[in-house]
Amino acid sequence: MALIQGFYAIFSYIDPSAFAIVRGTELFSPMDSDWVKIYGSRTLFITFVLGYLLCVRNYSVLMWCALFGMVMPITDGFLAYESQAPLKVVFKHIATLVFLMVTFLVLKVAISKKI
Numbered sequence: 001m002a003l004i005q006g007f008y009a010i011f012s013y014i015d016p017s018a019f020a021i022v023r024g025t026e027l028f029s030p031m032d033s034d035w036v037k038i039y040g041s042r043t044l045f046i047t048f049v050l051g052y053l054l055c056v057r058n059y060s061v062l063m064w065c066a067l068f069g070m071v072m073p074i075t076d077g078f079l080a081y082e083s084q085a086p087l088k089v090v091f092k093h094i095a096t097l098v099f100l101m102v103t104f105l106v107l108k109v110a111i112s113k114k115i
Contacts, residue, residue: 001066001103002050005043012040024080024089063107066100073097 012019016033019040020026027033053062077093 001069001099002047002054005050006047009040009044009047012036012043022089023076024085024093025083059107059111063104063111066104066107070097070100073100
């Protein structure tokens with residue numbers, strides 16, 4: 001997850017218009033790309049936090065990050081659906097949600113077996 005977040009952060013700075021389309025929205029003007037770059041800076045922050053937690057093997061906090069992170073694909077998927085994005089974009093958000101659920105459960109089991 002940290003890798004894809006890092007990719008999204010870089011992609012949002014390199015080509016904001018294409019990034020917006022991948023995420024399920026469309027920029028009406030190149031001047032609207034500021035929100036994409038703001039998203040990118042926050043995504044980069046998340047990348048660094050998740051990367052650090054992985055490096056120090058803090059699986060308990062990563063487990064909670066996976067659980068609380070589910071709010072993002074839910075809202076992103078809903079916004080993509082509302083903006084009539086292609087169905088594959090909405091399904092990508094659903095797949096991310098499923099990935100986070102599985103990650104949460106795997107980390108929960110791993111942590112409980114360690115105790």
